[in-house]
Amino acid sequence: MEATELRTFAIDNHLFRCIQCGKCAASCPMGFKTILNPRKLVYQALVAGEFDPKAHQELWDCTTCFTCSIRCPKEVDPGNMVIQLRSLLVQDGRIPGTLTTALKSIFERGNPLVMPARDRGAWVGDLDVKHLDDGADVFYFVCCTTSYDMRAQKVAQALVKLFNVAGVDFGILGEAERCCGSEVRRLGEQGEDSLFESLVEEWGEEMADYSYQRMVTTSPHCYDVFKHHYPMNGREVLHYTQYLAQLIQDGKLQFTNKIERRVTYHDPCYLGKQNGVYDEPRAVLKALPGLKLVEMDRSREKSLCCEGGGGRVWVEDPNPEKKLAAWRIDEALGVGAEVIATACPFCMQMLEDAVRTAGAQDKIKVLDVAELAAEAL
Amino acid sequence: MTEQPSRKPATLIIGAGISGIQAALDLADAGYQVHLVEKEPSVGGRMSQLDKTFPTLDCSACILTPKMVDVGRHPNIELLTYSEVEAVTPTPGGYRVSIREKSRYVDMEKCTGCGLCAANCRMKGRIVGQHDAGMGKRSAIYVPFPQAVPLKYTVDPQACLFLTRGVCGKTFLCVDACPAGAIDWEMKDQMIEREVQAVIIATGFDPVDAHLKPELGYGSYPEVITGLEFERLVSSSGPTMGKVMIGDKVPQDIVFIHCVGSRDRTIGHPWCSRVCCMYTAKQAHLVHEKIPNARVTVLYMDIRAFGKGFEEFYDRVREEGAVYRRGNPAEVLRRNGRVVVRAEDTLLGEFIEVEADMVVLAVGLQPRPDTQRMAGMFGLGLSADGFFQERHHKIFPVETDLPTVFLAGCAQGPKDIPDAVAQAKAAASSALIVMRQAELEAQSLVQIRG
Numbered sequence: 001m002e003a004t005e006l007r008t009f010a011i012d013n014h015l016f017r018c019i020q021c022g023k024c025a026a027s028c029p030m031g032f033k034t035i036l037n038p039r040k041l042v043y044q045a046l047v048a049g050e051f052d053p054k055a056h057q058e059l060w061d062c063t064t065c066f067t068c069s070i071r072c073p074k075e076v077d078p079g080n081m082v083i084q085l086r087s088l089l090v091q092d093g094r095i096p097g098t099l100t101t102a103l104k105s106i107f108e109r110g111n112p113l114v115m116p117a118r119d120r121g122a123w124v125g126d127l128d129v130k131h132l133d134d135g136a137d138v139f140y141f142v143c144c145t146t147s148y149d150m151r152a153q154k155v156a157q158a159l160v161k162l163f164n165v166a167g168v169d170f171g172i173l174g175e176a177e178r179c180c181g182s183e184v185r186r187l188g189e190q191g192e193d194s195l196f197e198s199l200v201e202e203w204g205e206e207m208a209d210y211s212y213q214r215m216v217t218t219s220p221h222c223y224d225v226f227k228h229h230y231p232m233n234g235r236e237v238l239h240y241t242q243y244l245a246q247l248i249q250d251g252k253l254q255f256t257n258k259i260e261r262r263v264t265y266h267d268p269c270y271l272g273k274q275n276g277v278y279d280e281p282r283a284v285l286k287a288l289p290g291l292k293l294v295e296m297d298r299s300r301e302k303s304l305c306c307e308g309g310g311g312r313v314w315v316e317d318p319n320p321e322k323k324l325a326a327w328r329i330d331e332a333l334g335v336g337a338e339v340i341a342t343a344c345p346f347c348m349q350m351l352e353d354a355v356r357t358a359g360a361q362d363k364i365k366v367l368d369v370a371e372l373a374a375e376a377l
Numbered sequence: 378m379t380e381q382p383s384r385k386p387a388t389l390i391i392g393a394g395i396s397g398i399q400a401a402l403d404l405a406d407a408g409y410q411v412h413l414v415e416k417e418p419s420v421g422g423r424m425s426q427l428d429k430t431f432p433t434l435d436c437s438a439c440i441l442t443p444k445m446v447d448v449g450r451h452p453n454i455e456l457l458t459y460s461e462v463e464a465v466t467p468t469p470g471g472y473r474v475s476i477r478e479k480s481r482y483v484d485m486e487k488c489t490g491c492g493l494c495a496a497n498c499r500m501k502g503r504i505v506g507q508h509d510a511g512m513g514k515r516s517a518i519y520v521p522f523p524q525a526v527p528l529k530y531t532v533d534p535q536a537c538l539f540l541t542r543g544v545c546g547k548t549f550l551c552v553d554a555c556p557a558g559a560i561d562w563e564m565k566d567q568m569i570e571r572e573v574q575a576v577i578i579a580t581g582f583d584p585v586d587a588h589l590k591p592e593l594g595y596g597s598y599p600e601v602i603t604g605l606e607f608e609r610l611v612s613s614s615g616p617t618m619g620k621v622m623i624g625d626k627v628p629q630d631i632v633f634i635h636c637v638g639s640r641d642r643t644i645g646h647p648w649c650s651r652v653c654c655m656y657t658a659k660q661a662h663l664v665h666e667k668i669p670n671a672r673v674t675v676l677y678m679d680i681r682a683f684g685k686g687f688e689e690f691y692d693r694v695r696e697e698g699a700v701y702r703r704g705n706p707a708e709v710l711r712r713n714g715r716v717v718v719r720a721e722d723t724l725l726g727e728f729i730e731v732e733a734d735m736v737v738l739a740v741g742l743q744p745r746p747d748t749q750r751m752a753g754m755f756g757l758g759l760s761a762d763g764f765f766q767e768r769h770h771k772i773f774p775v776e777t778d779l780p781t782v783f784l785a786g787c788a789q790g791p792k793d794i795p796d797a798v799a800q801a802k803a804a805a806s807s808a809l810i811v812m813r814q815a816e817l818e819a820q821s822l823v824q825i826r827g
Contacts, residue, residue, distance in 0.1 A: 019640075021678040022721035025728070026707030027592075031721070032728055039723065071592065071707065073641040297711045301591040 001051045001088070010045050013081045017074040018042045024068035024078045029305045033321035034061040038068045038078035041085070053085045060086070060096055063324075064186040064310030065269040086188030099187060102314045107195060110178035111144040112314060121174030123153035127160050132171035135211030138163070138243075140170045141226070143219040144179050145313075145345035151352065152345045155218060158374035159240055165377055166252040171212070178203050180217075182225035182270075187311040204230045216243045218370075220270035220277075220344045221309070227275070239271055241343050241369055245280040248287045255376035258290035263372065264337035265293065266328060266351065267303035268344035281343050281369050288376040296331045304328055308346035325354035333364055343369045385410040385453075386815040388808045389474050389573040391462055391751070394422020395794060396786025396801040397579035398444050403805035405453035409812040412571050413448060414476055415458045417507075419525035420445050422581055423787075426508060426605060428612040428619075430794055431659040432690030438614065442524045449526040455571075459531060463568075465754055470815060471574035471781060480564040482532035482540070483518070487559035490528035494518045494551035494560065504536040510606045513616030518551050518560075522614060532560070575781045575811040577804045578765060580751060582742040582787035585638025585646065593637065593738060594709035599623060600716045601709055601736045603637075604656055611663050621667050621735075628671070628734030631664050632718050633657045634706055635677040639741030648762050650741030650791040654681045657739045658691050661699040673699040674731050676706050676720055684793060702729070709736055742791040755782055764790045775804045783807045 001009055010016060018039075025031055025039040036058040045051050053059060062082045069079035089095060095103070102112035110117050123142075132139055140159070146152040163170050181199040189195040207230075214236040217223040227237040238246075247253045265285060271277045278300045285293050298304045307324040317323075328351060332340040342348055351366045388404050390397045393415035401411045413420070424430075425445075427437040448454050457476055464475040483494075495501065498516035505511050508521040517536040520528060538545040539562070552560045584605045587595035594601045600623050602610070613619035621628065635657060639650040654677070661673045680701070682691040695701060704720040711717070718731045744763040752759050757777050758766040765788050768776040775783050785804040786797040 019678060020723055021705035022703075022723040023705040023707060025721040025723075026704060026719055037721075037726070039721065040726065067707075071643065073636070073643060073705070075642045302594075302708055302710070 001053075003049055006045060006049070006051050009051075009084070013084060014076050015042050015046055015081065018046070018076045019074055021073065023071050023073060024076070027067040027071050029065060029067065029307070029324055030061045030063060034058055034319060036061040038082065042076065042078055042081065045081070053088045054092070054094060056085065059089065060315065061319075062310050063269070063305050063307050063312050065305035066274055067269070067305070070273055083186060083188055083190070087191060087194075088188075090188040095187070096315055098314050098316055099311055102311065103184065103187065103189060103195060106179045106181070106184060106199075111148065112179060112183065113144060113148050115148045118175050120147045120177055121172065123147055123156055124160075124172075124174070125157075127157060128164055129160055130171045132173050132210045132212060134171065136169050136171035137213050138168055138170035139207075139210065139212040139215045140172050141180070141215050141217045141222055142172055142177060143217065143222050143345060145349070146218045147177070149345065149349070152348060155345065155348070155368040155370050158368065158370040159218065161374045161377065162244065162247075162253065162370065166247045168247070170216070173210075176206075180222040180225050182221040183309070183311045183314075185225065185229070186309065200230055208233055214238055216240050218345065220268045220275070221346065224270045224274055239275075239277060239280075239343070241271070241281040241284055242277060244370070244373060245283040248284065253287075253373075255288050255373070257376045259288050259372060259376050260290045261338045262292045262294055262336055263339040263341050264296050264332045264335055265299070265369075266296075266306065266332070266340055266342040266347055267300060268342060268347045269303070269305050269309060271343060272300060272303055281341075284369050284373055285341060288372060291372065291376070294335045294337055296328075296335055298331060304331070306347040306350040308350040313346045313349060323350070323354055323357070325350040326358060329354045329358055329360060329364065333360065337364060339365050339367050339372070341367050341369050341372055384572075386575075386812040386819075387412060387571065387573045388575040388577060388812065389414065389462070389472070389571065390577045390579055392422065392579035392581055392786070392788065393420035393448065393456075393458070394579060394581045394786060395424045395441060395444070396581070396788075396797045396804075397422070397577070398448050399798050399801035400577050400579060400785050400805040400808070401448050401454050402444060402451065403802055404808055404812070405451045407809055407812070409453065409809070411454045412474070412476075412573060413454055413456050414460050414462055415456075416461045417521060418459045418481065418529070418531040419521045419527070420448055420456065420458060421522070421524075421526070424794060425522060425524070426510065427608050428615075429659060429663065431655040432684070432686040434659070434662070438524060445524065445526040456527065457569075458527060462751075462754070465576075468572065471572065472576060474571050474573055476569050476571065478567040478569060480566050481529065482534075482537075482561060482564050483530045484559045484561050484564070485527065485529050487557040488529045489557055489559075490520065490530065491556070492520075492530070493554040493556065494530055495520075497550040497554040499538060499545060499550055500536060504533060509609045509616050510603070512606055512609050530559075574815045575783065575808040576755070577783045577785050577808055578751065578788050579785040579801065579804075580745050580748065580788040582791065583745050585650075585740045585743050587637060587738050587740050589644045590637055590738075592708045593634065593706070594711075594716065594736070595738060598709065598711060598716050598736075600628075600734060601738065603738050603740045604653065604660065605740065607660050607737045611660070611667065619667075621664065623735050626734065627668060629668070630672050630731070630733045631674070631735045631737065632731050632733040633661060633673070633675045633737045633739060634718070635675065635739045636705065637738040637740045638743070640678070646741060646743065646762075648741075648791065649681065651681070652791060652793045653739040653741055655684070655687055655690070655793065657737070658682070658694045658699075660737060662694045662697060665697045665699070674733075675699055675701045676704055676718065676731075677701060678703070678705050684795065704729070742787060745788075748788070755779060757782065760790070762790065764788065775800055775807055781811050
């Protein structure tokens with residue numbers, strides 16, 4: 001960016017508000033192991049005269065947990081600045097290889113995993129699930145990872161079991177479901193003529209034609225993007241933990257099986273920090289008989305990111321430093337947890353990898369809140 | 378022949394902290410009547426909770442107590458403690474004010490302040506008191522602190538076994554202990570009315586609730602305390618008799634965190650609270666005074682040492698060995714039994730983790746929760762920050778949009794003690810004009826009639 005362009009960028013992103021206090025940099029979970037430093041980036045954009053995003057490969061280290069933006073006392077939003085800078089790289093075609101594959105796959109197949117669209121509903125098997133074609137109270141939005149990943153599919157299957165027991169009238173789109181575009185946005189494919197923009201237009205319109213009252217999502221990432229960035233025409237968007245907590249409160253879900261395990265809960269950033277949903281997942285866990293919920297030191301507003309957001313779940317990271325998810329597993333073991341529960345397919349993937357890397361499969365299991373709830377039925 | 382007006386003009390002052398006290402003394406010394414209303418059982422306000430004051434290190438109680446005593450016995454001051462203004466009605470010459478004198482369940486005429494009631498209370502040492510910022514425990518019958526004015530006991534209706542449950546053992550231990558027979562369970566709130574010509578609002582501030590910054594661990598870690606709590610810890614009249622302790626340990630590594638709940642738009646507090654830089658510097662000094670080998674780290678964003686003698690004091694505190702590091706901390710975590718403060722040292726551009734035995738949050742100042750109600754009662758405006766709005770920022774700094782209502786102290790916005798006192802004297806001066814005019818008007822009416 002040349003001087004004039006840079007100044008416009010700084011004004012548009014409210015960078016002049018910054019007082020260089022360092023709250024963002026100190027809050028950045030990646031800052032401790034990479035050179036990513038939102039405070040410095042803001043300062044350079046303000047004083048350097050010109051700014052070349054190509055010289056800042058650390059932009060790809062951002063997990064888009066947005067802790068920097070949430071805590072910034074001057075409301076600068078450095079997290080969004082990072083995304084804006086990524087956009088400049090993306091427009092230039094400068095994007096890490098595996099991410100290009102993911103983006104291309106979303107464009108061509110509606111999912112980032114290079115999987116055929118027709119297999120998207122295969123996880124259903126012989127479960128009792130209807131298509132949204134006939135309309136339903138709840139549109140269950142499954143998510144790409146949950147649809148295709150063998151491990152994550154179990155979460156969808158658990159949710160279906162819970163919905164059916166609670167007598168929920170729900171439907172899915174099966175092979176017609178497409179990627180929500182949350183990570184597309186966070187990779188920088190946003191704004192005019194971007195892949196995200198076209199997803200919102202085409203996909204948003206397509207979804208609007210179905211008859212349903214509320215959307216319930218598996219992933220906090222889908223939840224976040226639908227809730228804040230799609231025209232939902234007045235329809236409510238809920239993360240499934242919010243919906244389950246509601247069903248429990250209304251007495252529609254009762255649990256009889258004892259879960260005699262020590263469980264800790266890992267807050268997904270897109271659910272907790274970014275949307276303030278801290279209590280509902282815990283309410284579900286607390287409703288399960290026998291389950292002992294123990295909190296890690298870093299929980300709720302202080303929760304440590306798993307490192308999977310912002311497209312990082314698809315990146316082969318050459319950084320030899322310990323993964324954030326591995327720190328998380330250490331912490332869960334530290335409070336004597338036998339299960340680390342979470343409510344996000346990315347978190348689950350990152351945490352399971354970390355358990356395998358640590359060889360801790362005998363000590364701790366990664367389970368989704370929905371799986372624990374279904375087990376307690 | 379002229380007659381003296383039958384009644385002296387009077388000013389209502391709401392709030393008896395240092396500002397209200399100072400304004401009351403000035404008006405009373407000038408010969409006018411003051412009705413000084415304080416909702417707590419004693420006058421003194423926030424200043425009575427402080428240990429030493431910056432930058433001179435005067436003992437807060439030593440300079441405040443004489444003034445408290447003076448308002449307590451000034452013939453022109455009617456002290457209405459444990460009382461609240463419930464309604465004001467405009468009258469041709471001012472306001473008619475309805476004041477609720479809450480029942481203390483103790484006869485003020487009889488109580489000698491001996492304290493035998495509190496010493497014998499069944500709840501002794503079990504009730505968390507406000508004066509010690511939640512750190513000390515008292516009885517259900519109490520004076521907030523030993524220098525209280527008036528030195529009269531009050532039954533805490535939220536804590537007294539008899540008042541909450543209708544029964545307190547076989548016999549009332551407090552009643553049995555009281556040699557003056559002062560405790561009166563039949564006592565009711567009294568509504569009283571006063572006619573006044575002017576009003577000074579001096580309702581003060583609240584410290585910001587540190588729970589609003591959950592990442593800093595207040596409420597989760599006992600090692601993390603607020604600046605006000607530190608004041609009570611370090612005060613010789615506080616819960617530890619002036620020993621700086623966390624539990625039963627004397628801390629060696631102490632971290633101060635600036636700007637907690639100030640300059641922070643995320644919680645709707647964009648303002649600078651003006652006193653935290655200096656009270657932290659003072660507290661850093663007191664740590665070195667009390668714990669000779671302590672290691673003090675102060676994490677700050679900017680230092681504002683703008684008052685008379687402030688910069689010199691800040692110099693002194695650093696020379697005593699307090700390390701100032703620039704960085705607004707992200708989080709306080711627990712590791713290996715200690716607390717760890719995570720920050721970026723922005724001057725080094727490096728991430729730092731400072732282990733600590735005690736973390737003191739320099740909490741800012743915010744409006745009292747009843748500010749809105751008070752403003753509504755008079756029809757006054759509030760500024761964007763929620764404090765009372767002065768008529769003009771520069772040329773009518775203590776006036777309001779109402780010609781006979783004035784502001785003093787932190788009710789108008791955060792300020793230190795010298796500024797609060799100066800503003801109180803300005804408000805008293807403004808009220809004096811109203812007093813004198815009322816007096817002259819009364820005299821001229823008498824002359825016309827005569």
